[in-house]
Amino acid sequence: PYSSLNPRMTTGQILTEALKVHEMCQDAEVPGRLAALMDLVQLPQDALEKYPHEFSGGQRQRIAIARALAVEPEVLIADELVSALDVSVQAQIVNLLLDLQERLGLTILFVAHDLRLVRHVSNRVAVIYLGRIVELGDSETLFARPSHPYSQALLSAAPSLDPDDKGRKIHLEGELPSPLDIPPGCPFHVRCRHKTPKCTTELPELRHIERRGQVACHHAEEIENA
Known part of the structure; x- marks a missing residue:
């Protein structure tokens, strides 16, 4: 989130760009969609008027998640989602995604090296070595x-x-x-x-x-x- 958000755009502009580029809604519906996205990722509404440098790392990650959710995906790919965040913030972001998964019916593909995170969030796990899957199974069986x-x-x-x-x-x-x-x-x-x-x-x-x-x-x- 430290490099993927345009520092010259407010949160509202960043999310509006995603909505317009992908033609997700009419212009008149944009404010309502922005408000709903802020609620989804648990950020205050005034965050829409602020720039990325005014947020913490965890808050920036929430904005990045909101931008991904703006296009109403069926699958969300989370590649090393929390590797750049403090441990206390990592738990907040992971719990947020698990909540969104249940509320929105999302399929989330976590890519991670942190085995504790993998065990906590995954139903099925694939172990990869040199670009090939070497083992695939449900989380509890594979870890046991x-x-x-x-x-x-x-x-x-x-x-x-x-x-x-x-x-x-x-x-x-x-x-x-x-x-x-x-x-x-x-x-x-x-x-x-x-x-x-x-x-x-x-x-x-x-x-x-x-x-x-x-x-x-x-x-x-x-x-x-x-």
Whole structure:
């Protein structure tokens, strides 16, 4: 929100531009739509007359969300939505979006590296490695029983409040390959402790695993039972 809002335009002008460019309503209806958008993102009506520099980071993010909602989307893509905000503000913005999701029937695609946020907001989770989905499933199952070796390592690296949770982290070896030069076979094999010769030559497809979800790993069943 620090770079996506025009500093020379008021909040009202920013939102009006979205409404007019996408022909969302007649000119006479614009004031009413602006007022409704302010109510949706829980900002006071006088915010419409102010410029971006007069707001905090969390308030700017609310304006950006209001601009996205102005075009009445069915799907909202939230890419690292709260990464630039203080922790206390992050919770406010996340709770706002969850409320909007329920009120407006939105589908929200969260893209995030913060595993706590992912677990809090998501119904379904996709784990991506080098641009490919390696595991896909409902949130509770994936966090409780990750099937792909990368998912397992990712979740084991998350901070824990359990004082007895020592020495359980999975340490990946090697470096992350370049996305411009992805290894043959399974892209994760160069860092995987379960790799076999098959992993170095055959790319695993995303497939269903009983009582879990979908995983792109040749040896998911053996890893689960190991």
